[in-house]
Amino acid sequence: MPEWLDDFLWTYQNLVHALGINGLLALSMYVVLAVGQLSLGQAAFMGLGAYSSVLLTLKLDLPFLAVLPLSCVAPVLFALAIGVPTLRLSGVYLAIATIGLGEVLRAVYLNVDWLGGALGLSGIPGRAESWMIFGLLGVAILALWAVGRSAIGRAMAAIREDETAAQVMGINLARYRLGALLASAVLAGLAGALGAHSSSFIGPNEYGFEPAVTILSFALLGGIGTPLGPVVGAWILTLLPEVLRGFSDLRLVFNGVIIVLAVLFLPEGLLALRMRRHAA
Amino acid sequence: MTTLLRTLALTLHYAGLFAVDRVDLNVQPGSVHALIGPNGAGKTTLFNLISGLVAPTEGTVLFRGLDVTSLPADRRTALGLARTFQTSRIFGAMTVLENVLTGLQPRCFAGLIATVLRTPAFYREERALVARARDTLHMVGLSARADLPAATLPHGEQRLLEIARAIAPEPALLLLDEPAAGMNPAETAALANLVRRIRDLGTSVLLVEHDMGFVMDISDAVTVLNFGRCIFQGTPAAARQAPEVMEAYLGQKVAARLAARAPRMTV
Numbered sequence: 243m244p245e246w247l248d249d250f251l252w253t254y255q256n257l258v259h260a261l262g263i264n265g266l267l268a269l270s271m272y273v274v275l276a277v278g279q280l281s282l283g284q285a286a287f288m289g290l291g292a293y294s295s296v297l298l299t300l301k302l303d304l305p306f307l308a309v310l311p312l313s314c315v316a317p318v319l320f321a322l323a324i325g326v327p328t329l330r331l332s333g334v335y336l337a338i339a340t341i342g343l344g345e346v347l348r349a350v351y352l353n354v355d356w357l358g359g360a361l362g363l364s365g366i367p368g369r370a371e372s373w374m375i376f377g378l379l380g381v382a383i384l385a386l387w388a389v390g391r392s393a394i395g396r397a398m399a400a401i402r403e404d405e406t407a408a409q410v411m412g413i414n415l416a417r418y419r420l421g422a423l424l425a426s427a428v429l430a431g432l433a434g435a436l437g438a439h440s441s442s443f444i445g446p447n448e449y450g451f452e453p454a455v456t457i458l459s460f461a462l463l464g465g466i467g468t469p470l471g472p473v474v475g476a477w478i479l480t481l482l483p484e485v486l487r488g489f490s491d492l493r494l495v496f497n498g499v500i501i502v503l504a505v506l507f508l509p510e511g512l513l514a515l516r517m518r519r520h521a522a
Numbered sequence: 523m524t525t526l527l528r529t530l531a532l533t534l535h536y537a538g539l540f541a542v543d544r545v546d547l548n549v550q551p552g553s554v555h556a557l558i559g560p561n562g563a564g565k566t567t568l569f570n571l572i573s574g575l576v577a578p579t580e581g582t583v584l585f586r587g588l589d590v591t592s593l594p595a596d597r598r599t600a601l602g603l604a605r606t607f608q609t610s611r612i613f614g615a616m617t618v619l620e621n622v623l624t625g626l627q628p629r630c631f632a633g634l635i636a637t638v639l640r641t642p643a644f645y646r647e648e649r650a651l652v653a654r655a656r657d658t659l660h661m662v663g664l665s666a667r668a669d670l671p672a673a674t675l676p677h678g679e680q681r682l683l684e685i686a687r688a689i690a691p692e693p694a695l696l697l698l699d700e701p702a703a704g705m706n707p708a709e710t711a712a713l714a715n716l717v718r719r720i721r722d723l724g725t726s727v728l729l730v731e732h733d734m735g736f737v738m739d740i741s742d743a744v745t746v747l748n749f750g751r752c753i754f755q756g757t758p759a760a761a762r763q764a765p766e767v768m769e770a771y772l773g774q775k776v777a778a779r780l781a782a783r784a785p786r787m788t789v
Contacts, residue, residue: 385638392637392644393623393630393651400613400624407611410573411687412599412628421634 251372257484259440262375263433264480268460268472269382270429274336275466276390277422278402283324283340284457286347287317287427289449291434293351296363296444306369306439313435314428321427322420329419332405336423344454351446362445370440378432379473386469398422459501465508524587526551526726527695532571532581534750541567543750544581549695549743554717554727556737556758559747560770565730566608568747569697572728573605574598586694600628602694606684606701608730614673618664618683621672622655625687629654658690662716678709682716689720696720698729702736714740738762746770 251258267284274281295313298304304312324343328335351357358364389395400408401418409415438444456479464475479497486496527549534542542564549555557565570576572583574595583591590598604625613621629651636644659665662682667675672683681701688696698717702710710733717740721727731737737744737758744761746754748770754761761767 388638388640389634392648393627393632394634394637396616396620396624397627397630399616399620400627403613403615404611406575407607407613408624409595410575410599410605411624412596412691414594414596 255372256440257480258372259370259375259436260480261477262372262379263437263440264457264460264476265379265473266375266382266429266433266436267457268464268476269379269386269469270426270433271457271461272466272469272472273386273422273426273429275461276398276402277419278405279329279419279422280334280337280458281340281423281426282337282451282454282458283321283343284426284430285449285451285454286340286344287321287430288434288437288453289344289347289351289444289446290316290320291431292438292444292449293357293363293434294431295435296366296438299366299369299439300363309369309439310374310432310435314431317427317431317434318424321423325420325423329423330416332415336419341451341454344449344451348446348450351449358445360446362443362448364443366438366442366444368440368442370436375436375440378436382429383469383473390469394418456497459497459504462501463504463508524551525549525584526586527572527728528584529568529572530582530584532568532583533579534567534571534576535579540750542571542578545747545750545752547745547752548755549726549728551694551726552721552724553742554721554729554740555743555745556741557728557730557745557747558732558734558737558761559753562749563747563770564750565747566699567750569605569699569730573603573697599693602691603697604688604691604693604695604725605697606681606688606699608699608703610677610680610684612672612680612683612687614671616672617669618659618672618675619652619655619668621683621687622658622690623651625690626651626654628691655690658686661689661719662686663712678705681705682713685716685720689725692723693725695726695728698727698731700730700732702731702733710736 267288270284270287271281291313294316295309298309298312299306320343324339325336328339352360397408397413397418400411400413401415405415460476460479461472462475463478464471464473466472479500482496486492525548527547529545529547531544531546532542533540533544545568557568559565567576571578574590574593578591582589585598585601585603588601590601613624616624630647632644632647656665656668659668662685664679664682664686667679672680675683685698685701702713705713714736717727717729741758744754744756744758745752746761746767753766753770754764756764
């Protein structure tokens with residue numbers, strides 16, 4: 243690695259890691275939106291990944307490359323428990339259930355002693371490397387892009403446009419919605435484990451309602467025409483607070499204004515490019 | 523030959539109102555079968571029951587000899603049932619070709635892993651799907667529109683696209699809900715030819731239509747519904763002269779007067 247890049251990464255490591263991790267979170271939101279569902283559980287899935295990975299590291303001292311895949315287990319199990327009953331129905335049931343999940347888990351983290359309670363868990367070794375974060379982000383973007391340009395992607399687009407017509411095309415709505423939610427749980431779980439192992443500390447409030455809304459705003463700003471849209475949205479909303487450091491108290495206001503403006507004037511997001519799905 | 527589609531005492535009632543009341547319908551393979559009746563007779567509701575979008579209160583739906591009454595719509599599609607809607611429900615944001623490709627969903631077998639890894643099998647399937655979709659567009663005369671966003675097509679072409687999307691996987695039975703609605707006479711004549719060609723290629727057609735000229739022209743069999751009941755089943759020629767059909771459309775008094783004046787008066 244050239245020296246200047248090494249220096250740069252050293253100085254801005256937290257920010258660089260945050261860009262990659264928020265990119266993964268944005269993609270985890272994207273897969274759910276891509277089948278026309280709304281989830282506010284991305285932060286909760288991330289928290290499950292973070293807490294389970296930290297326990298595996300601190301209590302069992304497993305190597306990080308083993309911890310990383312295992313950190314997806316808890317989010318996937320919770321996604322199944324929530325998705326199977328709610329995704330058979332059309333409407334906002336998933337959104338409501340996932341808000342509930344986030345709040346319940348927050349209460350659990352706060353009140354269970356071996357999860358650190360309100361103090362959270364600290365002393366986490368910084369084992370998340372930039373190459374892991376950006377490697378996974380790259381693989382996720384490529385995989386989602388490949389899926390988007392295929393029969394599976396066409397089925398997802400059909401569900402988004404007209405559920406009844408999609409069903410009559412032979413598309414099993416529940417199966418696609420559940421598959422998307424599970425993929426989303428995996429991505430959020432990985433992001434949680436990577437985030438925890440690059441920040442040395444995790445606490446209950448990092449995975450509540452507010453981060454859930456921030457993750458949604460990544461996708462709203464970037465648009466869901468391609469998987470790149472949400473990642474660009476995440477990067478803008480991650481860099482913006484750094485640029486606006488002087489207005490510390492107003493940062494959330496800026497985020498809110500951006501979301502409102504994006505919804506009003508850019509309903510398809512910044513990257514309104516639409517993929518050509520038919521030609522593989 | 524066995525009956526392709528059969529409903530046995532199929533019934534749907536909402537809070538005491540019988541939308542569909544003990545309907546026994548038989549659609550023979552290789553036929554164009556028309557379902558007619560005054561507004562509110564339950565034709566579209568019967569379509570929803572047959573395609574699986576609405577569950578019946580009582581009764582049975584047999585499709586290709588299988589009891590599909592409890593199967594969801596997507597499973598019935600996989601068995602070879604296809605339909606269009608009364609107001610067209612194309613995917614407006616997709617291109618015309620993508621709409622037809624989406625209709626080919628029952629022929630898509632590439633799994634997630636093959637899709638992500640872009641295996642040769644994935645490309646082979648995708649090429650076969652595109653070729654089939656282009657053939658279907660050619661058949662309905664929309665080849666030149668393949669790459670346009672579907673929402674930009676005029677009304678008549680959107681209806682043709684919906685038919686193309688439905689017939690692309692070569693279903694055994696196609697349900698057409700008022701295909702000629704809003705079409706001019708030339709378009710209607712072309713549609714009649716298309717329906718005949720669909721039948722000749724091996725897809726039976728069950729259609730709801732108010733354009734009687736169109737119905738009499740292309741149907742092999744006619745079923746008349748009124749107030750959710752099946753009041754007539756037979757050939758188009760017999761339907762023209764059946765007093766109960768005339769009554770359903772014109773009311774008892776007018777029908778009786780017409781019958782007295784001109785015995786061969788048609789509906």
